[in-house]
Amino acid sequence: MKILVTGGAGFLGSHLCKTFLKKGYSVICLDNFITGSRKNVEQIMNDPKFRLIEHDISNPIMLDENIDWVLHFASLASPVHYINHPIKTLKSGLLGTHNCLGIAKAKKAKFFLASTSEIYGDPLIHPQSEEYWGNVNPIGIRSCYDESKRGAEALTYAYMREHKVDVRTIRIFNTYGPNMQIDDGRVVSNFIVQALQEKGLTICGDGSQTRSFCYVDDLVRGIIKLMGVDYNQPLNLGNPGEYKVIDLARIIIELTRSKSSILFKPLPEDDPKRRRPDIMKAKQVLGWEPEIELREGLKKTVEWFKTQLLGK
Numbered sequence: 584m585k586i587l588v589t590g591g592a593g594f595l596g597s598h599l600c601k602t603f604l605k606k607g608y609s610v611i612c613l614d615n616f617i618t619g620s621r622k623n624v625e626q627i628m629n630d631p632k633f634r635l636i637e638h639d640i641s642n643p644i645m646l647d648e649n650i651d652w653v654l655h656f657a658s659l660a661s662p663v664h665y666i667n668h669p670i671k672t673l674k675s676g677l678l679g680t681h682n683c684l685g686i687a688k689a690k691k692a693k694f695f696l697a698s699t700s701e702i703y704g705d706p707l708i709h710p711q712s713e714e715y716w717g718n719v720n721p722i723g724i725r726s727c728y729d730e731s732k733r734g735a736e737a738l739t740y741a742y743m744r745e746h747k748v749d750v751r752t753i754r755i756f757n758t759y760g761p762n763m764q765i766d767d768g769r770v771v772s773n774f775i776v777q778a779l780q781e782k783g784l785t786i787c788g789d790g791s792q793t794r795s796f797c798y799v800d801d802l803v804r805g806i807i808k809l810m811g812v813d814y815n816q817p818l819n820l821g822n823p824g825e826y827k828v829i830d831l832a833r834i835i836i837e838l839t840r841s842k843s844s845i846l847f848k849p850l851p852e853d854d855p856k857r858r859r860p861d862i863m864k865a866k867q868v869l870g871w872e873p874e875i876e877l878r879e880g881l882k883k884t885v886e887w888f889k890t891q892l893l894g895k
């Protein structure tokens with residue numbers, strides 16, 4: 584089995600590459616290293632079944648070998664990054680998905696799209712199930728991400744209908760864990776790094792907005808399960824445990840025994856107020872649900888960031 588992973592040196596992609604190699608598959612990892620890092624793949628760099636190609640998937644690429652799966656995980660995924668690079672974000676979501684689908688079609692490979700809970704926007708129903716069409720501001724500062732992923736889903740289902748490409752789509756809810764970059768900018772990594780450095784934890788708004796945080800190993804387990812079943816519709820993958828951002832800050836301060844204070848910052852435009860996945864479908868289709876509770880996942884992530892900060 585040969586698997587192409589775009590964004591393979593990124594947070595999620597690097598976990599996937601390692602998991603596939605452990606299963607004995609061959610992996611081609613594509614990354615342009617905008618937010619991915621060579622460090623994330625350094626332990627597997629010498630594996631004969633691993634090949635790293637530095638390439639931006641917004642541009643087409645010709646690959647000679649047979650490929651069984653194309654997993655498109657390349658994207659700027661942190662709001663601070665995608666808001667600063669809206670065009671790159673749109674290109675990886677739209678042109679990148681188009682190029683990946685082209686590869687899948689040419690190679691008769693299956694296609695796997697990493698979509699996102701952001702396609703639900705600032706949701707008007709709670710929790711969010713796959714049937715919900717979302718509430719997205721099409722011209723707002725987050726639209727480069729939201730709309731490119733919505734467009735990516737549209738492309739995916741167009742290729743399924745028109746070219747019979749066998750597709751899988753997951754909508755990923757806030758995921759955290761090792762291999763996130765120190766400067767990732769998302770809430771879990773920001774708070775952990777700030778707490779470890781005894782700096783103020785930056786809360787946007789009053790911290791009453793909620794998110795549901797999934798540990799990366801649970802997400803990877805769900806992805807592998809979905810590759811093993813014949814199910815083409817979008818599936819939410821996330822942890823339904825819902826927390827206010829201010830409570831997340833308190834938990835991280837407690838776990839790190841930090842003396843950090845809390846700093847309030849303005850809430851960015853269009854920041855979703857509530858987010859929690861309805862995972863009934865994933866339970867039915869995959870027999871999957873998250874197993875790692877927030878504090879347990881955070882402890883592992885804190886340990887990982889400690890080693891990263893020491894190594895800097």
Ligand code: UDP
Nearest residue numbers: 662768769770771773785786787792828854
């Ligand atoms: N957030 C925060 N402090 C930070 C970073 C983020 O309070 O240092 C908030 C952000 O405004 C949002 C939530 O935490 O309400 C989750 O933000 P994140 O960037 O992790 O991802 P999102 O779920 O918004 O895509």
